[in-house]
Amino acid sequence: MLKTALYLIPVPLGDTPVEQVLPSYNREVIAGIRHFIVENVRSARRFLKKSNPDICIDDLTFYELNRHTEATEVSGFLEPLRQGYATGVISEAGCPAVADPGADVVAIAQREHLPVVPLVGPSSILMSLMASGFNGQSFAFQGYLPIEAGERIKRIKQLEQRVYAEGQTQIFIETPYRNHKMIEDLVRACRPHTRLCVAADISCPDESIRTLSLGEWAKTKYDYQKTPAIFLLYK
Template identity: 40%
Template sequence: MAMKGRLLLVPCPLDFGGTDTASDIRQTLPQGALEAAAGLQHWVVENARTARAVLKRVGAVAPLAAPLQQLHMVELPRPPKGRQAQPAPDLRPLLQPALQGHDIGLMSEAGMPAVADPGAALVATAHALDIPVRPLSGPSALLLALAASGLNGQSFAFNGYLPVDAAERATRIRELEALSRRAAQAQLLIETPYRNEPMLSALVTTLQPSTRLSVSCGLTLQAEWTRSDTVARWRAQPRPLPNDVPTVFVFQA
């Protein structure tokens, strides 16, 4: 019986692609991760265009095992639109190369796949098939933001996206603040960049003045910044957010 390949979880820079202004990829990914990514010929990715742009940058510092056009690359199935329950897609065919002895890379659009990004279901499928899973070192916006916040890194929860409806969002913020107070737990949130300002406004308006709120904008980018302060001071000294830069929000009551 042939030895199975591995599923490698390949982190991606947080600058979203291969533009002329993209930072040197060696500033955010260690050499070992770059070499491992360069050696892969089979990929499962969130977005093929983004993945090829990242691999082009990888190839500039670590020679690729094959030309970009010859890499075997498939995209993860996108979740169905609407709220109607749909059967989970069968992801086993995406892992067929590993069953034949080839390593496969999993890459999302930014950061660590399967953490605040698609890929967890593929990782679970790999475990079910006894395919070894190996995470590679690289940036995770959530952990970078938590570390920079000064809030409780011993107990924290990631809550993803909050409701878009203003009333539902405010209710959820109050629930999370109450949980944070009871458990002394930091609460992490993300938002689509064009809704950064409404999210910040909702947090500053809804949270108690003594609650601490940390905002990390553009992590690993040249213009990155983190501000961690009480909600009272956020109200007294507001700071605008761009509508096109990923941001992580952390608060603790």
């Protein structure tokens, strides 16, 4: 019998076989849940069917939580959990509630002292850090950097300063179609010997994880356009 809790259910980061990146226990948990809080209903249904072919999708209830969801709606998504039913949270990719709208519903569950259970699965942030060769004891995830050019360069310089002042790895992301612009801005704003790791398509067939100095990146050919990537900066 599955205990009543809010289960945070990781999803593969791309077209990777479920069994390659998720433990079989996750499938057992999914089989015991009928209420799901998801970022996108269509992709969540596809993931659930892929991970558990025997599941009856029509028996499930979905609550969509994304940037279009009104803040006043979120608390209501936990009503099944309050009534004693196990509830799952599913992101579009990777671990829910990390750089993800699911954090809002987890915060409510914690405030109400409702049990929260994170399940094991792929995290692009941690996996990129593992493979970068950078400091894994002190690091900070910065999310998206500013879009406006001046603010963006200013922020990059601030992060590089933290790298040298604190010895802290700086991790951030970008919208895939702006990946090349990000690398160009880093080359322009940072010292040539500062190192950059670009981790793209993590855990997928076309995975690429490269660490070079920015001086080397300036001379290197790359193609990360439209590819999900994580950027890590270190000395």
